[in-house]
Amino acid sequence: MAERPEDLNLPNAVITRIIKEALPDGVNISKEARSAISRAASVFVLYATSCANNFAMKGKRKTLNATDVLSAMEEMEFQRFVTPLKEALEAYRREQKGKKEASEQKKKDKDKDKKTDSEDQDKSRDEDNDEDEERLEEEEQNEEEEVDN
Amino acid sequence: MAAAAAAAAASGSGTPREEDGPAGEAAASQPPAPTTAPGARLSRLPLARVKALVKADPDVTLAGQEAIFILARAAELFVETIAKDAYCCAQQGKRKTLQRRDLDNAIEAVDEFAFLEGTLD
Numbered sequence: 001m002a003e004r005p006e007d008l009n010l011p012n013a014v015i016t017r018i019i020k021e022a023l024p025d026g027v028n029i030s031k032e033a034r035s036a037i038s039r040a041a042s043v044f045v046l047y048a049t050s051c052a053n054n055f056a057m058k059g060k061r062k063t064l065n066a067t068d069v070l071s072a073m074e075e076m077e078f079q080r081f082v083t084p085l086k087e088a089l090e091a092y093r094r095e096q097k098g099k100k101e102a103s104e105q106k107k108k109d110k111d112k113d114k115k116t117d118s119e120d121q122d123k124s125r126d127e128d129n130d131e132d133e134e135r136l137e138e139e140e141q142n143e144e145e146e147v148d149n
Numbered sequence: 150m151a152a153a154a155a156a157a158a159a160s161g162s163g164t165p166r167e168e169d170g171p172a173g174e175a176a177a178s179q180p181p182a183p184t185t186a187p188g189a190r191l192s193r194l195p196l197a198r199v200k201a202l203v204k205a206d207p208d209v210t211l212a213g214q215e216a217i218f219i220l221a222r223a224a225e226l227f228v229e230t231i232a233k234d235a236y237c238c239a240q241q242g243k244r245k246t247l248q249r250r251d252l253d254n255a256i257e258a259v260d261e262f263a264f265l266e267g268t269l270d
Contacts, residue, residue, distance in 0.1 A: 008202050014193050015228060022229035023236050023247075032249040033235070036269050037228055040252075043268045044227045045202045045220055052216065053209050064203070064212040069219045077261045081226050088222045089215065092191055096214075 009038050048072050194221040234259055 015038045019029055029037075049064070051072035056064050066089055073081045196214075199221040203212045231252070238251040238258075252269075256262040 008198075008205060010194055010198055010224065014195075018193065018225055018228045019232040019247075022232045027236060027239075027245050027247065029232075029247040030249065033247045033252050036249055036252050037231060037235075039269050040231060040256075040262075040265050041224045041228050042202060043265055045199060045224050046206065047264050048220055048223060049203045049206050049209060049212075052220075053206065057208075062210040064209065064216040066213070066215040066219050069216050069223065073223060076264070078223070078227070081223055084226060085219050085222055088191060089219055092215065092218050095191065 008042055010041055012038060015041065048076065051075050192218055192221045192225070194224055196221055199224065231255060231262065234262075 012034070016029070016034055019034065019037060020027075023029075048069065049072075052064050052068040055068040055071045055075075056062070059068075061068075070082055070085060073079065073085065196217050200212070200217050203209055203217060203220065232247070234255040235247055235251040238254040239245070239247050242251075256265045256269075
């Protein structure tokens with residue numbers, strides 16, 4: 001899978017949406033301007049990555065973490081981003097924790113399933129539970145797909 | 150008729166959508182990132198694309214999931230910021246359409262955008 005420079009652009013539809021939501025109603029953007037902003041965003045990510053990597057190397061770490069990126073923002077004079085980014089990070093961590101707990105619960109339920117299958121089959125309540133668990137499984141699979149995105 | 154108007158409004162632009170094919174951008178063939186699930190609201194930009202950009206740096210060994218997420222969010226904030234700054238220039242020219250030159254002016258005027266000089270051509 002060869003990576004051409006064009007592949008490193010962010011999706012135009014998303015960029016356009018972000019721009020439109022940032023600007024007042026009725027304001028339009030030319031194709032050239034939108035494309036330039038998209039490229040600018042890619043350059044921004046590359047530059048931020050490079051700065052963040054410097055911080056990681058200073059800390060003798062090989063993996064970039066969230067703190068490195070926040071430090072990079074300050075270095076790049078984008079301090080105003082730091083607070084909203086910290087809030088977003090908190091929300092992200094809560095969400096990740098929620099997903100982890102949900103998948104652990106699902107695992108426990110699966111183990112529980114194996115035990116109930118070997119028990120009495122006349123209990124209709126178990127059948128209802130199975131249906132609920134199947135639905136839950138489907139929802140979680142959808143969530144997992146998005147994480148893998 | 151009403152449905153078509155609603156569809157046009159939903160697409161968010163009164164002007165006809167222009168295809169990016171002739172411009173040679175491969176991004177046009179990519180499907181837009183799904184935003185229906187509540188979890189996806191935290192970041193609209195697809196993390197996979199951001200990760201690809203991060204990996205493009207030869208000095209970077211690994212990047213944590215949180216780092217990728219914050220970079221995506223920061224990129225969104227950056228797009229909002231530069232769009233607003235460029236709009237100020239357009240407003241001065243009493244125009245309602247952001248042009249490429251508005252962006253160039255913003256880059257020259259704002260110190261924080263200095264890193265963009267020469268990169269967009």
